[in-house]
Amino acid sequence: LAxxxxxxxxxxxxxxxxxxxxxxNNIATNDYITWYQQxxxxxxxxxxxxxxxxxxxxxxxxFIPADRKSSTLSLPRVSLSDTAVYYCLVxxxxxxxxxxxxxxxxxxxxxx
Amino acid sequence: xxxVIQNPRYxxxxxxxxxxxxxxxxxxxxxxxxxxxxSSQAPKLxxxxxxxxxxxxxxTPDNFQSRRPNTSFCFLDIRSPGLGDAAMxxxxxxxxxxxxxxxxxxxxxxxxxxx
Numbered sequence: 001l002a003x004x005x006x007x008x009x010x011x012x013x014x015x016x017x018x019x020x021x022x023x024x025n026n027i028a029t030n031d032y033i034t035w036y037q038q039x040x041x042x043x044x045x046x047x048x049x050x051x052x053x054x055x056x057x058x059x060x061x062x063f064i065p066a067d068r069k070s071s072t073l074s075l076p077r078v079s080l081s082d083t084a085v086y087y088c089l090v091x092x093x094x095x096x097x098x099x100x101x102x103x104x105x106x107x108x109x110x111x112x
Numbered sequence: 113x114x115x116v117i118q119n120p121r122y123x124x125x126x127x128x129x130x131x132x133x134x135x136x137x138x139x140x141x142x143x144x145x146x147x148x149x150x151s152s153q154a155p156k157l158x159x160x161x162x163x164x165x166x167x168x169x170x171x172t173p174d175n176f177q178s179r180r181p182n183t184s185f186c187f188l189d190i191r192s193p194g195l196g197d198a199a200m201x202x203x204x205x206x207x208x209x210x211x212x213x214x215x216x217x218x219x220x221x222x223x224x225x226x227x
Contacts, residue, residue: 032213043116043202043218044155051213087154102154 004088004103011109018075020106022088025069033071034089044087083110115139116219118203124225125193133188133222135203144186146178147202155202161186198226
């Protein structure tokens with residue numbers, strides 16, 4: 001079971017780049033890495049997903065080194081509305097049992 | 113254009129009184145999940161349905177049950193809620209198994225209060 005570890009919190013300022021690293025030392029061969037954003041009293045919202053190397057979409061980039069034991073979510077030029085909790089999710093569901101594990105979440109505070 | 117709908121958004125029940133939370137989806141996804149999220153904690157998977165196949169997590173208490181009568185609806189039944197069951201309950205769906213890298217779509221959650 002891939003245990004995921006993230007920093008508890010992170011402060012930033014508007015316009016800066018925010019990088020959040022998630023450690024998942026026991027990641028399995030078939031496991032994907034997914035990041036979610038969650039605002040208070042809302043369900044998590046998908047940000048980005050990757051398997052290896054680098055993935056970029058309109059809101060974020062995801063960097064995954066060759067050993068896949070960690071991943072870094074990069075949020076370019078954050079705004080106040082990016083203040084939220086960000087979760088790293090590693091795993092896959094298999095008939096043999098759950099391998100779906102959220103990290104503890106990183107609370108990002110964007111200051112003016 | 114809501115895709116995963118949870119009702120009610122807030123539910124108050126009494127200690128020991130059975131309660132049912134509902135989830136519906138307009139995505140026609142095969143997989144539906146139920147998570148429990150306590151304050152300042154990450155979501156914790158309780159169980160999921162792959163089509164009609166029910167998959168319980170090993171550490172999900174027997175007090176929690178689920179039903180999926182059709183593709184669109186899934187219910188979470190808490191048979192005898194305790195004070196420790198007060199939490200946000202999140203429903204999610206995915207087109208196919210996360211095993212193949214499918215994305216989960218979450219509903220807004222139902223916040224359960226146990227008095």
